[in-house]
Amino acid sequence: MCPVPWTIKYAPKRLAEVYGNDKAKEELKNWLLKGLWREKAAFLYGPPGVGKTSAAICIARDFGFFLIEFSASESRDAEVIRKKILDHVHDSTLFGKRMVLFDDVDIVFSKFDTGALPAIIEVIKSKRVPVVLTAANFYDPKLVPLRRYSYPIEFKRLSxxxxxxxxxxxxxxxxxxxxxxxxxxxxxxxxxxxxxxxxxxxxxxxxxxxxxxxxxxxxxxxxxxxLNIFETLGRFFKADSIPRAMAALTNSMVEFDLLIKWVNENVWRALNDPSDIKNVYDVLSWADIYGKRANATQAWHLMKYMMALTASVPLAARKGLKSFVRGMTFPLSVKMASLTKEKRDYLENMCRKIARKCHLSTKGAMRDIVPYLKIMLEANPKYGRKVARSLGLSSEEINFLVTGRLPREGSRRLEYR
Ligand SMILES: Nc1ncnc2c1ncn2[C@@H]1O[C@H](COP(=O)(O)OP(=O)(O)OP(=O)(O)O)[C@@H](O)[C@H]1O
Ligand SMILES: [Mg+2]
Structure with missing residues (x-):
């Protein structure tokens, strides 16, 4: 069985159980009890993991509201929002009070959310249900239209x-x-x-x-x-000269090859302008050609061109960085691409098994379970193996996680059956 995450098992049930941020909790209560919610939505903002979503869920529970939640993972299409809320609002009078939570409003305003902002504003203006919004930053330019309909409540880092x-x-x-x-x-x-x-x-x-x-x-x-990868990438993309970019790459504790993969993968996350992205990929592709040729022919003097070209990447992006580079995560494709096709298939097959057990997507298993399973196997092999077996993994698969080596052909065939 998958262990229940303690963040869920020990999540606060009441507002009083949310640690810290006393002022914010008081403001949230006043907003609800003094009827401020009829004018504006409560906009809870602040750094991750400090209890914004928890506070919203808890206040609804404390005061007997049924919470209609829109989280970052689901569609926030205007029509879906209207339908889901209007249905509930009609029920409100019959079946008790409703509150609406738009969680992480800053994250998913992409093209899939056409008209989501106006729909949210419409819900706030209807004055029929209290609306709570959460985001990292109240001043995010994407959220300007929401600001005049919001009552900002700041959550700070916890002591x-x-x-x-x-x-x-x-x-x-x-x-x-x-x-x-x-x-x-x-x-x-x-x-x-x-x-x-x-x-x-x-x-x-x-x-x-x-x-x-x-x-x-x-x-x-x-x-x-x-952490070092993030720091290095931050320093690299912000470098204003080739020597600075080079220093960011060479002073890092992370191997150069891996860093290059990170740079390649994160270009589009770090840059705003499509022509910048094109320029940068042009430069990177030349760097790649020199790097590959140096490797293939052992003409190591070519490496200096590869290094210099890579270090010129930040300068090729003339329009600058995105103000808010939030999504730089270990890219799945880097993990996958760094393996051979055979290993990739094997890993994917394993993730499918885990996914079935944990009711996750295969991608979810790859991102949220496998890396931690590896740490467990390293730090505490006996316990790690127990967890891995409970996820349905065979000894060969566990060994693969530990050593990165595929089992012998024969035994693998058996596994696939
Ligand atoms: N102040 C807190 N008191 C008690 N538990 C907390 C607190 N903050 C976070 N937690 C724990 O961390 C989990 C995640 O917190 P929560 O989702 O509320 O954070 P958040 O501020 O909304 O983060 P994000 O910005 O990433 O959405 C909770 O389920 C709870 O277990
Ligand atoms: Mg949250």
Whole structure:
């Protein structure tokens, strides 16, 4: 069975159980109780994992509202919004009070959400239901039209004290003995993000009855490597000269090959202008040609052209970076493309199995389960294997995750049957 994420298991049920941000919680309550909701939507904004969505869900529950939720993962097409809400609003008078939550409004306003903003504004202006919006940034240019219909409520990063208190509570309920220094270390690394602190605790504590500072440090070492990629990419894309871009690439702890893949994959995420994207891919394709030729012919002097061309990427993007580079995540295609076709198929087959068990998509299993399973297998092989087996993986598949090597032909055929 998949372990239930502790962020869900221990999610706050009442507003009073949401740690920190007392002022914001008070403002949210006033907005509802003093009827401010008839004028404006409550716009909860702030960094990730601090309890914005939780606060919205909890206040609805505290005051007996049925919550109609639009999350980032579902369609926010204007028609869907109108239909879903109007149906419910009609029911409102018959079956109790309704509240509407548009979660992460900044994330999914793409072409698929044509007319979503006007539809949301229409719902707010109808004054029939309290509307709560959440986003990272109240001042996001995409959301300008919403601002005059919104009452901003800022959520701040949580204090170490609040995070440690919650982690202590979870350890108590899970029967885990935890070194207070270990909890402080987790809280420190979370930078005010409760979600990431709880996730870290769950990974570190998996299969253990006791958590020590050393266990936390092992996870942090892994994290730093990932963080380093983001820092490097940030410094690289923002470089205003070739030497600076080169320094960003060469001073990183991450291997150069992998970095190039990241750059390749994230160009379109980092840049706004299509002509910039074209210029950058032109430069990258030349760099690739030199790199490949150097490798194939062992003419290593060609590498300097590859390096110089790659370092000129930030300058080829003349119109600049997106103001808000949020989506730079480890690209799935990089992971997949770095494997051979055979390995890719094998991995995909494995993810399909996990997906069936966990009611996820194959992509979801690849993104949300496999990387953590690998960490578990490394950090605590006995427990990791137990979890992997409960996900339906065979010993060969588990070995593949650990070593990256495919099993022998014969045994693999059996697996596929
Ligand atoms: N202040 C908090 N008190 C208690 N638990 C919290 C708090 N903040 C976050 N959590 C935990 O983290 C999980 C995720 O929090 P939540 O979704 O509310 O964050 P968010 O601020 O909406 O983040 P995002 O900006 O990524 O949407 C919750 O289910 C809960 O377990
Ligand atoms: Mg949220």
């Amino acid at each position: 170490m004290r609040d995070i440690v208190r919650n982690l202590e509570r979870i350890c108590r309920l899970e029967g885990i003995e935890c070194d207070p220094m270990a909890l402080r270390e987790i809280a420190k690394r979370a930078y005010g993000d409760m979600r990431s602190a709880i996730n870290d605790l769950q990974f570190i504590a998996a299969g253990r009855r006791k958590v020590t500072v050393d266990d936390v440090k092992a996870l942090v070492a892994y994290r730093n490597r990932e």
